[in-house]
Amino acid sequence: MGLEATMPVDNILTTQVQAVINWARRSAVWPMPFATACCGIELMATAMSRYDLSRFGAEVFRFSPRQADLMIVAGRISTKMLPVMHRIYNQMCEPKWVISMGACASTGGVFDTYAVVQGVDQFLPVDVYVPGCPPRPEMLIEGVMAIQRIIDEDNLPTDGRGKRVPLNLALEPNYEPAAQPVDVTVGLS
Numbered sequence: 001m002g003l004e005a006t007m008p009v010d011n012i013l014t015t016q017v018q019a020v021i022n023w024a025r026r027s028a029v030w031p032m033p034f035a036t037a038c039c040g041i042e043l044m045a046t047a048m049s050r051y052d053l054s055r056f057g058a059e060v061f062r063f064s065p066r067q068a069d070l071m072i073v074a075g076r077i078s079t080k081m082l083p084v085m086h087r088i089y090n091q092m093c094e095p096k097w098v099i100s101m102g103a104c105a106s107t108g109g110v111f112d113t114y115a116v117v118q119g120v121d122q123f124l125p126v127d128v129y130v131p132g133c134p135p136r137p138e139m140l141i142e143g144v145m146a147i148q149r150i151i152d153e154d155n156l157p158t159d160g161r162g163k164r165v166p167l168n169l170a171l172e173p174n175y176e177p178a179a180q181p182v183d184v185t186v187g188l189s
């Protein structure tokens with residue numbers, strides 16, 4: 001069903017040009033996968049039919065930075081890899097956004113060593129952090145939707161105080177916590 005089915009085609013719409021530009025950009029985000037470790041497997045799963053990132057218009061993964069506007073850093077970044085990541089980011093089109101996917105990309109994770117970057121936000125302007133080790137595909141999709149909400153607000157009036165409107169983003173657990181163990185007693189009571 002297209003828009004024509006829900007509204008008469010001889011109607012007139014008025015809107016801001018910026019709103020139309022934002023709508024076009026948020027509906028066709030082209031990610032640049034910078035996957036260096038196990039988070040990359042979840043990144044791949046996100047684009048497969050089970051999770052279907054295509055529903056959000058962001059399934060066109062490009063392996064050329066000149067055709068991408070969303071860098072997804074998925075995995076730990078070694079100091080040797082850092083210049084490569086920087087170069088690819090600099091070659092991407094403007095405007096561009098960055099998702100830091102997983103604990104390793106955001107903080108170095110368990111790899112607290114001299115050879116691993118302890119958070120890519122020291123070197124890239126990260127817009128959205130997706131927590132987890134690894135994050136599930138649903139969480140990455142939520143991260144992409146958060147990017148879309150950021151694009152929606154781009155260059156449009158803010159809350160009047162010059163601040164970006166909060167995203168109201170919260171991930172609730174989708175399971176019931178198991179009952180906790182009963183009190184442990186030691187020795188004879």
Ligand code: SF4
Nearest residue numbers: 038039102104133134
């Ligand atoms: S956050 Fe976990 S799953 Fe992701 S790259 Fe690091 S160790 Fe692997």
